Amino acid sequence: MSYFSYQHGALYAEGVPLADIARQFGTPVYVYSKAAFSDHYAAYATACKANGRSERDALVCYSVKSNSNLAVLNLLAGLGSGFDIVSGGELQRVIAAGGDPRKVIFSGVGKSREEMRLALSHDILCFNVESIPELHRLNEVAGEMGRKARVSLRVNPNVDAKTHPYISTGLKENKFGIAFEDSLATYRVAADLKHIEVTGIDCHIGSQLLDDAPLLEALDKVIELIDQLATEGIVLDHLDIGGGIGITYADEKPVAVSDYLNRLFARIDAWRREKHGGAPIKVMFEPGRSISGNAGILLTEVQFLKHGADKNFAIVDAAMNDLMRPAMYEAFHDVRTVAQRGEEAKVYDVVGPVCESGDWLARQRTLAIAQGDLLAIMSAGAYGMTMASNYNTRGRAAEVMVDGDKAHLIRKRETPQELFALESIPR
């Protein structure tokens, strides 16, 4: 289903014309489709039901970093989602949005003592621990609080995710996780710590994966390790395979979530039957982009057109501070005109007003546009607003959630006063 589509030559978000949203809330503005978020979450939830009848012991922990607006988290919490967080700030967002901390898993390589304390005080489901020093710190903090921390170790299966090097995380050379060959020894350390309860294993090999083969390869390695651990008396109750499923930005054809989950559950079921007499294991996922990426767009207005000898530029009011992905990864985002009109089409680079040559949103796009036109930068729901900055003292964009024929403002545009409110001039 298309959540952003043309009706009589005008681009809509669900039942609302994007031109109306620009008039009402200004630009640049992120626009999300509530139905898209719900449907993308449902793809996971439905595939987690065994034989379409009973629920499996499975938990989808939406990756908050991909889009962390409270309205988004509240919507997903209402659908039963858990959350994958990477900071104390994200935990506070989840709680503020009405999410259940007992469905929260805490990933990340550099958790501070304060973050650990906060997470323990809310009794989160599990810490995904990424190193031995982190294990010791967590053990200390939990001891000070008179608690036990539930822990899974993030192992690095050394599988090539075949994605952009900046978003690949499962190789030896990446900073994430515990090297596969060190994982047994690290589990032994964890099992001996008084304030640590070893409950699971997790891995996350990278993002924007189009094929599930590397994920299934990682699963096989993880399964092998779980069996090895069991022989030592370290019995795990869950397996977390991470996020990573990609989306269509241009013409990519990512594996369908349902196909991937069906293949994954088939392997897990076969392994449990063969080795464990059918004893179930809880399976967890940490999807971000596949839920939020194509649930949002960035709506921007053309300020000026500049026609040069070599290049034409469409200078828009959104910039790299609003959507960093093109500057950071040379990422492709489709650009659509909000009104289909009869201008002569030309090839443009779509650029922002920020003082950096790297401030571009799209390159070499054939567009029929005039000054004042609206453009939709597509597939911007994941790692868009959450990676936005205030560079050039630009207030971050507003955010709007569309639900059928209603548009709700879910984050106001930042004002310059808000940007320097925390600063002071020494006397």
Ligand SMILES: Cc1ncc(COP(=O)(O)O)c(C=O)c1O
């Ligand atoms: C540990 C962890 N889990 C989950 C995610 C979400 O990944 P994706 O948005 O590719 O599903 C990420 C980001 O790559 C991550 O680092």
Ligand SMILES: N[C@@H](CCCC[NH3+])C(=O)O
């Ligand atoms: N921010 C990246 C994904 C990073 C995933 C975090 N581990 C992107 O926009 O594609």
